[in-house]
Amino acid sequence: MNKNLMVDCISNIDDDIVQKYFYMRQKSKENHFKQNKLVVIKWSSIVAACLILVFVCTFIVQQYIPIKYELNYSYIGANGQEIYIPDSNVWVYYVDGTNVKKERVTLPCSTENIFITWKHLNGIGDDVELLECKITSNGNEYVTDFIGKEVVNYDQGDYFLFDITISEKLKEYDNVNYEKLILSLKKSMTEFSNIEFDEINVYFK
Amino acid sequence: MTKNIEVEQTTITDQQIIEMYWLREERAIQETDIKYGKFLLRMAYNILHDQCDCEECQNDTYLGIWNTIPPTRPAVFPAFITQIMRNIAINRYKEKTSKKRIPSELQISMDDLNYALHSDISVEKEYEANEIGKIISEYIRGLSDRKQYIFVGRFYIADKIENIADELGISISSVYKEIEKIKQGLKIHLERNGVYL
Numbered sequence: 001m002n003k004n005l006m007v008d009c010i011s012n013i014d015d016d017i018v019q020k021y022f023y024m025r026q027k028s029k030e031n032h033f034k035q036n037k038l039v040v041i042k043w044s045s046i047v048a049a050c051l052i053l054v055f056v057c058t059f060i061v062q063q064y065i066p067i068k069y070e071l072n073y074s075y076i077g078a079n080g081q082e083i084y085i086p087d088s089n090v091w092v093y094y095v096d097g098t099n100v101k102k103e104r105v106t107l108p109c110s111t112e113n114i115f116i117t118w119k120h121l122n123g124i125g126d127d128v129e130l131l132e133c134k135i136t137s138n139g140n141e142y143v144t145d146f147i148g149k150e151v152v153n154y155d156q157g158d159y160f161l162f163d164i165t166i167s168e169k170l171k172e173y174d175n176v177n178y179e180k181l182i183l184s185l186k187k188s189m190t191e192f193s194n195i196e197f198d199e200i201n202v203y204f205k
Numbered sequence: 206m207t208k209n210i211e212v213e214q215t216t217i218t219d220q221q222i223i224e225m226y227w228l229r230e231e232r233a234i235q236e237t238d239i240k241y242g243k244f245l246l247r248m249a250y251n252i253l254h255d256q257c258d259c260e261e262c263q264n265d266t267y268l269g270i271w272n273t274i275p276p277t278r279p280a281v282f283p284a285f286i287t288q289i290m291r292n293i294a295i296n297r298y299k300e301k302t303s304k305k306r307i308p309s310e311l312q313i314s315m316d317d318l319n320y321a322l323h324s325d326i327s328v329e330k331e332y333e334a335n336e337i338g339k340i341i342s343e344y345i346r347g348l349s350d351r352k353q354y355i356f357v358g359r360f361y362i363a364d365k366i367e368n369i370a371d372e373l374g375i376s377i378s379s380v381y382k383e384i385e386k387i388k389q390g391l392k393i394h395l396e397r398n399g400v401y402l
Contacts, residue, residue: 005334007295010360012338017345018288019281021357024350028372035374 071113085110090192093184094121095177100184111189115166118188122181124173131205132165133189135197162190162197168204219282226274234267241283245290251310251363252294253301262297266290287362310363337400344394348387355383 077083085108092114093102103121107113115130139157143150164185171178186200217236225233245266249259269289279285345356351373358369359380366384370377395401 005337007298008334009337009341011291011295012335012341013345013357013361014339014342015284015288017342017353018357018361019284021354021361022281022283022287024354025283025372028354028374032372032374 071107071116072110073108075110084108085113088192090114091188092117092121093187093191094118095180095184098177098180100180100187102187109192114188114192115185118185122176122184124170127167128170128173129167130164131167132163134163134165135195136161136163160195160197160199162186162195162200163203164189164201165203165205171204223274223278223282226271227278234271237267237270237286241286244283245286248287248290248362248364249294251365252291252298254310258297258301259294262290262294265293269293291361310365337395340395340398340400341391344391347394348390352383352387355380356387359384 074084088109091102111133137157138159140155249262358364370380
């Protein structure tokens, strides 16, 4: 077939067909735009969701990350053997402005380690030391005689005291709410144990 | 010292452009060029494959539109200007092809169509291009929307396969397959109507 004739034939197709083509072309462009917009929205949502997930996970994980201070993981027992301290999740309290807040930490659970963590959270330096930590009660130990033999007995007490002795240097820290700081120390040092103390005393030496 | 000049971009409607032509505002040509210049140039290039010719065709098209509106008030403005541009470009194409072969998209698309419809039997003289155009139109109307789009895009606008595929959001191979089906269907349709090519 003559090529020019074919060109002419195609040129003579009805106007409404060409018009429909342009109508569809416009629609196609609009759909492309809408689709692109939807794709952008979709990916933005996915990215936003991922970011939120990362933030939430970071926050949750941080609660349970073991603290990397110089903690004591063991102690020497009475028989001279090294005894490892098991890890526990405990709340350690700290002063934030005028509020006392708490943070969940995993550490080898001993009063010494809790004190180190408490210092760290409160911005207290290593110049402040835990000198003594003592639990006393009104329990009484006595000796009786049983068929000619001495037997040691113990009466369970009902009044428990917890005495914490720390370095006096703590008083040199001016920029802290002293009252709240002591409160946070008392809470941190006693809450991990199951004993309900009737009195908690903090002494400075 | 450089100044930041803010260019205000407004989306002007086709009706507003037509109105400007009716009011004989020269800005109408400028707006047509902003909105459809690239498309017209691309179409002309697909037919002529020569940048200089394309620009001349484009200017002739603007002049054609200026001379036609008024009295014409086109229903679909892009279709209207495409027809003008196509006629001008086709005339130039014919002039050029009488001298030598040009490697344009129109040439390729027509070669393609010609190959499918090729036969030793010559066209009956009573069939004018106009009448065959009507038969082709009838065939196109029977096609799905997608095939109609591909037919007009490829054989009327002489657009590239890649562009058609992109506009339809389908693969290039799918467009090729559809074109193959269209060609076979057109051949059968023309033969049914007594057009033996």
